[in-house]
Amino acid sequence: MKVLLIGANGTIGSAVHKELEMRHEVVTAGRNGAELLVDITSPDSIKEMYVKIGKVDAVICAAGATFFGTLTELTPEKNELSIQSKLKGQVNLVLLGHEYVNNNGSFTLTTGIIMEDPIVGGVSAAMVGGAIKAFVESVAFELPRGIRINNISPTVLAESIEKYGPYFPGFEPVSAYRVAKAYQKSVEGGQTGKTYRVY
Ligand SMILES: NC(=O)c1ccc[n+]([C@@H]2O[C@H](COP(=O)([O-])OP(=O)(O)OC[C@H]3O[C@@H](n4cnc5c(N)ncnc54)[C@H](OP(=O)(O)O)[C@@H]3O)[C@@H](O)[C@H]2O)c1
Numbered sequence: 398m399k400v401l402l403i404g405a406n407g408t409i410g411s412a413v414h415k416e417l418e419m420r421h422e423v424v425t426a427g428r429n430g431a432e433l434l435v436d437i438t439s440p441d442s443i444k445e446m447y448v449k450i451g452k453v454d455a456v457i458c459a460a461g462a463t464f465f466g467t468l469t470e471l472t473p474e475k476n477e478l479s480i481q482s483k484l485k486g487q488v489n490l491v492l493l494g495h496e497y498v499n500n501n502g503s504f505t506l507t508t509g510i511i512m513e514d515p516i517v518g519g520v521s522a523a524m525v526g527g528a529i530k531a532f533v534e535s536v537a538f539e540l541p542r543g544i545r546i547n548n549i550s551p552t553v554l555a556e557s558i559e560k561y562g563p564y565f566p567g568f569e570p571v572s573a574y575r576v577a578k579a580y581q582k583s584v585e586g587g588q589t590g591k592t593y594r595v596y
Contacts, residue, residue, distance in 0.1 A: 398502075399424065400584065401446075401453045403490065404460025405431055408556050409507065412573035413459055413580045421584075424450055427460060437461070437486030440493060447497045454502045455584045456494055458487050461507060463522035465564060476521050483507075484525035488532055491546065501543040505583040506533060510552040510596060516564050526550070530592055537590030545589035551576045552596045571595050 398421045404410040405425035417423050426433040426446060435446040437460055461483030464475045487506045498504070511519040512526030533548045540546060553561050555570040579593040 398422070398454035398584070399452070400455040400457060401426060401433075401450055403427065403435060403437060403456070403458045404507075407459055408554055408573060409551070409576055409580075410459035412556075412577040413457060416574070416577040416581050417584065421455075424453070437490060438481045440489050443486075443489050443493050447494055450497070452497055452499055454499050455505065456490060456498060456503070457505045457580055457584065458490050459507050459580075461486055461525075463525060465518050465522060465561075467518050468520055471521055476524075479521040479525045483522070484528050487529055491532075491536060495540060495544060498544050499542075501545075503544065503584055503589075504540075504546040505580055506546070506548045508548045508550040508592065510550055510568070510594070512550065513594075514552075514568075516568075518564050533592070534590050540589075545583075545587070547583040547588060547591045547593060549576065549579045549583065550592050550594045551579070569596075 400421045400423045402423050403426040405414050406427050425431040426435045428436050433446050436442045463479040463483050491504050508526035508529050511523045533546050537546050553565040553570050554573050556573045576595050579595050
């Protein structure tokens, strides 16, 4: 399959790349150091990416920034980061991209455990994760030509403990390898509208 992987240089993206490149042609995308440069907060940038790559069998998004901070620190402006990047960025990849996905292809988006198991400081990220989950469930039966869509909801990764560990007291980390296997299931399997929880 020809797989477009957005966020390919990230913690999750690089593990997904490693898992999929053994069997598929993976084209990497991101703001820096990728084969295709894209900023998912810009619809024009997303359109340019799709025009450049043309038809694909699978689109994976492992990119999307969110604001982490307590409710009293959260402002409408800070919340916009999560909305523009993780929410609208991923939604627009589907809205602008489904015509570029071959029959029976797939989209795989990224959410996260905190949409269902809240943490202090996670309001904004949980909000957009929940929205993506609802989007995936609704879109699944409207996508044409057998195109599937799922979202991967990991808990904190062992590889990200230094960065996010203090936000996740009592959460057992998982390996990037385990998370990457869920992306593999979404791309190579037959399910649609699902949330793959990697806890
Ligand atoms: N790591 C965890 O423990 C964990 C757990 C649960 C859920 N998640 C979710 O998984 C996703 C990825 O997390 P991660 O830890 O792998 O992040 P990461 O290491 O920061 O990697 C993010 C990747 O996305 C790219 N990116 C960021 N903003 C972008 C944009 N606007 N347009 C295009 N590319 C962009 C980055 O590259 P450039 O900067 O070069 O563009 C980078 O390659 C996030 O949605 C995160 O909330 C992560």
